Amino acid sequence: MKVLDCLGKPCPVPVIELAKALPTVAVGEVLEVLSDDPAAAADIPAWCRMRGQTYEGADGPSYRVRRAS
Amino acid sequence: MTQRVHLDSASGLPLHPVAREALLAALEDGWADPARLYTSGRKARQLLDGARESVAAALGARPDEVTFTPNGTTALYGGIRGTAAGRARVGRHVVHSAVEHSAVLHAAAELDPTSVPVDQVGRVSPDAFAAALRDDTALACLIAASHEVGTVQPVAEVAARCTARGVPLLVDAAQVVGRMPVPDGWSVLTASAHKWGGPGGVGVLAVRTGVRFRSAWPEDEHELGRSPGSVALPAVVAAAAALRASRADSAAEDTRLRALVDRIRASVAQIPDVEVVGDPVARLPHLVTxxxxxxxxEQLVRALDAEGFEVTxxxxxxxxxxxxxxxxxxxxxxxxxxxxxSLSRTTTEEDVDRFLTVLPGVVARLRDEAGATGL
Structure with missing residues (x-):
């Protein structure tokens, strides 16, 4: 699984990085985003909803996004 | 120099012109201690009684149910602590929506809180709220309309369910008093004069007759024992005058501001990847997020400030x-x-049009600077 390390970066940087990186994984694959910014917990799922991507959940600072399209 | 446009009335309004006049008059006539029996004291007492009657009428309350507090936050703290203390024998559980003012969350944290989730427009379901009530629930709290996204809450429906369980409902009406009808069914109600065009430093705490209440502070002879010490009488008089004036033209202002907010909602939604949040219809007249x-x-707030627009x-x-x-x-x-x-009576159509002209360019520039164009 590809990992995108955004630790220490404030929002919206993790969401911008996620938007740039998701096209680099194959459709159906999962990208793991590491972020310790408190806003990421709201903004990563919200971005997935707005972009029609699949939010797979979080485990601490690790967020999983599946590329749906 | 850029003309400054204040678009943050939900944080605080400039003093209503009527309130300014009332304040100056009350500084002349209302300086004495209203508890004293001499002529100046009686004059001050008349002003205080008049202000109380006027505010009570606006809330649909009796004057002896209304007390003035040092601000809206102390009204909430005093209301929550006082209602919880009055029902201490029932328990320490408090139910509130997930979108209350932070002061409610702080006061509830002293007790045993349950937060009821909201949907994507920020509204609680009365059934979900009712399901959170327990046998040891001392009180429930619901904001009348969200100070952050404008969504109006189903206060009457929630109040009916609380009444059925014998639980008093505290309604935080800070954003609706002076703008919209105060919803029915509250046991305790709080408001803040600064949000309706009165001066800062005046809160309102109303407690329905029959609601068990024990003051959060040592009880003294002021304000029915519910808020300690003397009130800032000239400010209270000005607050009552501002409320009368706001209510006098609230229907016309409601129509005017709703149309301006509708225009903002429609225009902002045209900017790529901008999401307007909160209920588009069942909402405060003057606020959009x-x-x-x-x-x-932060960059957006500062960039808009540099263009002359004050938002939060x-x-x-x-x-x-x-x-x-x-x-x-x-x-x-x-x-x-x-x-x-959030708009106010001083906001003009031209202010809104200018804001809507400036905003798309600011958003595009900040996205460009962040390397986020075309994502």
Whole structure:
């Protein structure tokens, strides 16, 4: 699984990085985003909803996004 | 120099012109202690009684149910602590929505709180709220309309369910008093004069006759023992005058501001990747909130300030705690790039048009600077 390390970066940087990186994984694959910014917990799922991507959940600072399209 | 446009009335309004006159008059006539029996004291007492009757009428309350507090936050703290203390034998459980003012969350944290989730427009379900009530629930709290996204809550439906369980409902009416009819069914109600065009430093705490209540402070002879010490009488008189004046033209202002907010909602939604949040219809007349994808909220507030527009934001980078707005989080909407615009009687159509002309360019520039164009 590809990992995108955004630790220490404030929002919206993790969401911008996620938007740039998701096209680099194959459709159906999962990208793991590491972020310790408190806003990421709201903004990563919200971005997935707005972009029609699949939010797979979080485990601490690790967020999983599946590329749906 | 750029003409400044204040678009943050939900934080505080400039003093209503009528309130300014009342304040100056009350500084002349209302300086004495209203508890004293001499002529100046009786004059002050008349002013205080008149202000109380006037505010009570606006809330649909009896004058002896209404007390003035040092501000809206102490009204909430005093209301929650006082109602909980009055029902201490029942328990320490308190039910509130996930989108209350932070003062409610702070006061509830002293007790045993249950937070009821909201949907994506920020509204609680009366059934979900009722399901959270327990045998040891001392009180429930519900904001009449969200100070952050404008969504109106189903207060009457929630109140009916609380009444059925014998639980008093505290309604935080800070954003609706002076603008909209005060919803029915409250046991305890709080408001803040600064939000309706009165001066800062006047809160209102109303407690329905028959609600068990024990003051959070040592009980003294002031304000029915519910708020200690003397009130700031000239400010209270000015607050009551501002409320009368606001209510006198609230229907016309409601229509005017609703149309301006509708225009903002429609126009902002045309900017790529901007999400307008909150209920589009069942909402406060003067307030709209939106989030701009890939934009830093603090940069956005500062860039708009440089263009002459004063707005606020629920984004984490603009908060003293560096956490995003709990209201936006509870709704599951984007928290970064957030802007809240709230209009007042001084806001003109030209102000709104100018804001809507400037905003798209500011958003595009900040996205460009962040390397987020075309994502």
């Amino acid at each position: 939106f989030s701009c994808l890939y934009v830093d909220g 934001s629920g984004s984490s980078c603009t908060s003293s705690t560096l956490t995003p707005s709990h209201v936006l989080v509870a709704m599951g909407v984007l928290t970064h790039g957030n802007v809240r615009v």
